[in-house]
Amino acid sequence: MDATDTMAVEARRATQIAFVRSATQDPLPPPLSQSGAIGWVREHLFSTPLNIALTLVSVGLIAWLVPPLINYMIFDAVWSGEDREACLVTVERPVVGACWAFVRERLAYFTYGFYPIGERWRVDIFFAMLVIGIVWLAWLRAPRRDIGAVYFFVVMPVVSYILLLGWPAIGLYKVETSFWGGLLVTVVVAAVGIVVSLPIGILLALGRRSQMPAVRLFSVIVIEFVRGVPLITVLFMASVMLPLFVPDTWSPDKLLRALVGVALFTSAYMAEVVRAGLQAIPKGQYEGAMAVGLSYWQMMRLIILPQALRITIPNIVNSYIALFKDTTLVFIVGIFDFLRTIEAARIDPKWATPTTSTTGYAFAAVFYFICCYLMSRYARNMEARLATGHKR
């Protein structure tokens, strides 16, 4: 029986034509035209006629812009030299790009302005203190950031003031602000804006949300008035009207007047940024704080502001970026900031070449771009960090 059975099965197997697979086969890889580099290019660059046209136009645009720019900035550039002769077109160098020799020679002027050469170490210390303060506050895992805040908002301004302006009693002779210039002034304007605008902005924002009508009205008028007019008119107001409004024995100097204007302007914008943060805090937080018997200032200091400021950090940094760009406007009321020193140096006959102006502007552009880009990156990182906290 066994034998015949087995034979029948064998016979059936032998005559069977169909083949039935007992396990699923691995899928074939997608066709080469739709995967890998080729597929990616087809999908993203050449999917439709319109897309092909756009790609070609973009490639053309990049080819038209980027290589000449790189050539101008690096390969055709002049890196060293004493005066304009170095950057002129000659027979052996028919194409001249950026004249970096000019920037190198004037770098000290761009950094310190007319600050006395023997006293420039004071400026260097100021820059170092500022960098320490910024890193301390911006780096979230830095130790004792509360001390950092006190350092940045109280200690550093006082020490910098004494250091930069001088204090004859301790042997630092006085350097009038009319000698300040370049990067120093840009940084001072930005730093004063940053340090002053945050506290005043917070006060104005609290005032705008206050229950007291007079306080609210005052805050609204200040904020809306300043935000409704251009910064230049605020600077003009500070530089021509402020001296009229104070006794003429005070007569604030030029830089101080501009600083007042910038601080006022930035505070109004900061107030709106902080107000947005305050509004984002749920009402329960306020009620909870009041229920445990905290006073208004305790509630703000311990409960509301820490939360509100934390979520507004990206917006605060964004308004610092705007402030940093706006510092260039002090140029117009006659202060030698970074841009103004470049503007003054580029028309100096000693370096009069066809590429000097462009080189100066390119240097300024690189400087402002790096600063603003770093700040915006930081803001974006903070945003990403803060966003995760609220995701469930």
Add this chain to the structure above:
Amino acid sequence: MSAVGDHRPPRVSPLNDPRVRSIAYQVLLCVVILFLVWGAVDNAIDNLAKARIASGFGFWNATAGFDISQTLIEYSTVSTYGRAFWVGLLNTLLVAALGIVFATVLGFLIGIMRLSRNLLVSRLAAGYVEIVRNLPLLLQLLFWYNAVLKALPELRDSILIPGGGFLNNRGLFLPQPVAEPGFGAVLAAFAVGIAGALAFRIWARRRQERTGEQAPVLAVALALIVGLPLVVFLVAGAPVEFVYPDRGRFNIRGGIEVLPEFVALLFGLVIYTAAFIAEAVRAGIMAVSHGQTEAAYSLGLRPGPTLRLVVIPQAMRVIIPPLTNQYLNLTKNSTLAVAIGYPDLVQVFTGTVLNQTGQAVEVVAVTMAVYLTISLVTSLFMNWYNARIALVER
């Protein structure tokens, strides 16, 4: 100790009564402000008297005595300071209006490019936005003016523009069209075209609501607004003559002169603001959820109508508030004209007039009032518009 059921308010010192304290704080604030204002006014009167500067608006009708390089209305050195103010204001409004139009077009283009599926296009747009937003506007203006426009050829080597124009470092010179008798008919045809297009649109809308049939509104409107005046123009025998700029040895006469300062300012403002508008547009379009597009497709709408009828109306709601802000910023940023010498309100009025009269308080106050008015009017209009298109929720 109060007994149970005794509802008399607890006795507190008035010092701890929130209402008393609040009134006290507000009175204190008012007193401090009044004191500061009084002190400022007192000092100002004192200082002005010492410097022998007149006060009041008497200077408004005095002869200005300076020239302005670009005037949209009649102005000469014998005109008054008041006239100079209007010239400056009109120049500001001109650059702001043109800037808003161009910045909107460029901004929407870049914003849509950033959302393109084509990686090269979106990266290019992103690069534009990153670079432009991170550079100060003043630097960009100085670059356009000093490094680009001032580097154009001199008068004798002017670049010739086909059609009879010149481009050199003194500006752009274009032929000026001058209307001849009979041009009125073209203007009339234009007015009739606009009225006809509006009427057709209303009729088409009504018919669509009644029967569901659609009419080619855009084509008909274009034919009426552009085609009709064109036909009348040709029938009337092209009643326009061009005054061509005539290049002498030292200057150019006739034609339209566009100042390099104006071009640089317009360029700078448009390029800068467009980057911010592009971000607003991108955010607005991304705020419309993908489900909306999918729902429109499943109803059978083609991509064009989906964009026009579903995505854009919803995106506009998100885009409009930041867009308004950017328009205001552009107008306020046009004050940077003073750095490159374009005769806008600040350059003419807060610059030259202030220097000549010395009446800082009046001049700065008038300038600020102008910008405040522009801001307030724009935001009132935009709030009204925003309320009109806002989502109606139950």
